[in-house]
Amino acid sequence: xxxxxxxxxxxxKAGFRPRRGTIEQIFSLRLIGHDRSFLLADIGDIIERxxxxxxxxxxxxxxxxVKCNTEYPVLKILADLGVNFDCASQxxxxxxxxxxxxxxxxxxxxxxxxxxSIRYAAEHGVELMTFDxxxxxxxxxxxxxxxxxxxxxxxxxxxxxxxxxxxKFGCFSSESRDLLIAAKTFQLDVVGVSFHVGSGCEDPxxxxxxxxxxxxxxxxxxxxxxxxxxxxxxxxFPGTDSDDVNFEETSSVINKALDxxxxxxxxxxxxxxxxYFVTSAFTLATCIIGKRTVKLHPKxxxxxxxxxxxxxxxxxxxxxxxxGVFQTFMYFVLLHAASDLTPFPLKDxxxxxxxxxxLWGPSGANIDCILEEVLxxxxxxxxxxxxxxxxxxxxxxxxxxxxxxxxxxxxxxRENVWRSLHSNSAENx
Ligand code: PLP
Numbered sequence: 001x002x003x004x005x006x007x008x009x010x011x012x013k014a015g016f017r018p019r020r021g022t023i024e025q026i027f028s029l030r031l032i033g034h035d036r037s038f039l040l041a042d043i044g045d046i047i048e049r050x051x052x053x054x055x056x057x058x059x060x061x062x063x064x065x066v067k068c069n070t071e072y073p074v075l076k077i078l079a080d081l082g083v084n085f086d087c088a089s090q091x092x093x094x095x096x097x098x099x100x101x102x103x104x105x106x107x108x109x110x111x112x113x114x115x116x117s118i119r120y121a122a123e124h125g126v127e128l129m130t131f132d133x134x135x136x137x138x139x140x141x142x143x144x145x146x147x148x149x150x151x152x153x154x155x156x157x158x159x160x161x162x163x164x165x166x167x168k169f170g171c172f173s174s175e176s177r178d179l180l181i182a183a184k185t186f187q188l189d190v191v192g193v194s195f196h197v198g199s200g201c202e203d204p205x206x207x208x209x210x211x212x213x214x215x216x217x218x219x220x221x222x223x224x225x226x227x228x229x230x231x232x233x234x235x236x237f238p239g240t241d242s243d244d245v246n247f248e249e250t251s252s253v254i255n256k257a258l259d260x261x262x263x264x265x266x267x268x269x270x271x272x273x274x275x276y277f278v279t280s281a282f283t284l285a286t287c288i289i290g291k292r293t294v295k296l297h298p299k300x301x302x303x304x305x306x307x308x309x310x311x312x313x314x315x316x317x318x319x320x321x322x323x324g325v326f327q328t329f330m331y332f333v334l335l336h337a338a339s340d341l342t343p344f345p346l347k348d349x350x351x352x353x354x355x356x357x358x359l360w361g362p363s364g365a366n367i368d369c370i371l372e373e374v375l376x377x378x379x380x381x382x383x384x385x386x387x388x389x390x391x392x393x394x395x396x397x398x399x400x401x402x403x404x405x406x407x408x409x410x411x412x413x414r415e416n417v418w419r420s421l422h423s424n425s426a427e428n429x
Contacts, residue, residue: 035287035382037323037407039390043077044417045281050081053276056251059258061270063107065235066092068274068392069282073411075099078277086272090117093126103127107232109194109272111136111152111169119143130194130232132171134182141186150194150232151179153217156209161236162200162335170195176217180224190226192267193217196234199275202244204253207233211254215261231262235272239279240389247276275392282391284328284407285346288383289362290320317357319376321385324361324368326401331393338371346384349377359385363402 053062063084066075070092076099079085084105087093096106108121108129113136121129122144129144131137132152140147154170171179176193183190193214197206214231221228233254238247258269295313300306325333332338343359354375361368379385398406 035289035322036405037284037286037321037328039328039395039407039409040283040285041071041074041391041409041411042281042283042414043073043411044414046074046077046277047081047417049277049280050078050083052247053273056248057254057271059269060233060254061268062277063105063109063232063270063272064277065109065272065274066096067396069278069394070095070396071409072099074278074281083277084270086274087126090114090120093117093121093124097124097126107150107270107272109232113139115139115143118147122147128191128230131183132169132179134179137179137182137186137188141188145186145188148189148191148230149183150192150230151176151183151190151217151221152194152196153210153213155195155197155206156213157206158203159198159206160201160203161198162202162337164198165196166198173213173217177220180217180221180226184224184226190221190228192228192230192232193221194232194234196272197236199235200238201236201250204245204250207236207250207254208257211257212261215265218265218267229267231267231269233269233271235274235276237271237273237276239275239392241280242389278391279389280391282389282394282409284323284387284390284394285384286321286323286387286407288319288379288381288385289322290318291379291381292318292320294318315355317355317376317378318360319357319379319385320360320362321370322362322404323370323407324363324404325370326361326363326365326368327398327404328390328394328407329361329370330397330399332370333367334397340389341371341387342389343371343374343376343385343387345377345379346386349379351378353377362404365402 061084063086064078065086067088079099079101085096085101086107086109087096088110093106093108097103103125106126108126111130111132118139127148128150129147130150130152131140152170153173153176154166159166180190195210195214197210218228237250238245294316296316297305297307298311298314323329332341354377357374357376358372359370359374361370395406395409
């Protein structure tokens with residue numbers, strides 16, 4: 001429990017105090033007197049997920065992927081809990097360093113880095129970075145020859161992931177020997193191997209296969225004279241328990257693979273979880289700003305629209321909310337992941353009857369459609385709709401298209417988690 005106490009103390013020092021209470025209480029307070037969308041973030045959820053990580057993956061040091069959610073309190077809590085950081089850019093590194101995090105706690109996990117950013121990393125002591133091609137080695141040799149390098153490989157086996165990163169990043173294992181030889185020729189310091197199975201991995205066996213291949217590359221690296229001592233197993237960890245695979249299952253596959261392939265060698269293991277830490281902590285509340293009831297041609301049994309004039313039209317409700325695909329919902333459209341969205345009314349409705357509806361965003365764009373053919377109760381302008389599990393790749397992808405604003409974020413902590421933090425710190429005084 002030491003970490004949670006440190007968190008509380010650091011949080012009080014920083015003057016950051018989340019509201020306390022249940023999500024229902026906080027919602028009812030926040031819904032009054034305005035119609036601007038907001039995200040409610042439960043700090044307790046992040047702390048509990050960290051504790052779960054420590055329990056199930058004690059050998060693996062997490063480096064939180066900053067790209068996923070950059071809200072200051074999220075980064076601060078994670079930093080205070082002892083989590084390190086995966087930064088994809090100079091701006092992310094600056095942000096994390098400005099929080100007072102030591103540069104040794106950062107991995108610059110982008111295999112394609114502008115030379116100016118590599119120089120920035122050199123000037124600020126961020127030593128650890130990834131590469132997957134020879135051109136990158138030329139840049140690194142030129143401005144940061146003493147950096148510590150991780151060779152990023154593509155994941156092995158069949159991928160079942162929400163976001164496949166393997167086309168853009170990573171070398172094939174068959175290319176790894178030549179890249180290690182190139183690094184040796186440049187007198188660069190390769191310290192290990194990294195990979196990313198893809199974000200939202202639904203079949204954890206890919207970790208096992210890739211860890212096996214990583215071990216072979218360690219062997220090659222050691223033969224070539226590198227002191228290989230770091231394995232980075234990337235991201236891919238589930239953000240909610242309702243995802244097709246749960247965290248415990250993923251951890252168990254990883255632990256077994258580490259025992260099988262890495263028990264004969266002293267290595268530090270790190271990972272780059274993003275969505276794992278933040279997805280379930282955030283709930284979006286968005287306000288209905290418009291409603292139209294329209295009549296549409298019905299669909300036939302094949303799901304196609306039936307335009308025969310003798311078939312009666314069906315009623316369909318169009319709700320317009322003040323948050324759209326150019327803001328918090330961007331990710332779900334980019335990845336065709338609308339099925340991950342589970343809207344629910346934030347207040348009890350008069351009747352339990354559900355109606356086929358479409359949810360539109362607020363902008364003038366036709367593509368600003370959040371969900372089609374979703375069953376919702378009859379609601380009205382000024383009513384609020386909630387969306388759970390909105391912490392990952394939501395606020396970081398929001399734009400200001402059509403003059404729309406990013407949602408406000410309010411932080412709260414469930415009373416029981418808050419009390420446990422306080423009682424722990426009192427016990428330790
Ligand atoms: N590390 C890198 C290099 C990434 O590109 C990403 C996501 O794209 C992450 C970590 C975070 O992974 P996840 O979304 O699976 O948590």
